[in-house]
Amino acid sequence: MSELEVIERIGTSAVKQLRDNKLAAGVPFMINSKDLPSKQSYLEYPDHSIQIVTVSADAHSFITVKVLDAREADLVRVKYNLI
DSSP: OOHHHHHHHHHHHHHHHHHHHHHHTTOOEEEOOTTSOTTEEEEEOTTSOEEEEEEOTTSSSEEEEEEOOHHHHHHHHHHTTOO
C-alpha cells in the first residue's frame, strides 16, 4: 500500500468517526459533494434523513432545497461509503 493510500484511509476513518460522533450527539453531519450545484450540500440528521441544503443569506442557518426519500438517502450513503 502506498503512502498516499495510507493517508487516504486515515482521513476516511477520521471522517467516519466524526460523522458517527456528531450523529450520536444529535447534531447533523454535512456531506459536501462536487455533484451538487455550488453552495449546496447534503445534511444528514440523526434520524437518518438527508436533505439537500444551502446556507442562508445570514450564514446562520440552512435553507432546505430538497428532502431526500429513504431510497435516495441510502444511495447517498452508499456513494460516499458511509454505511
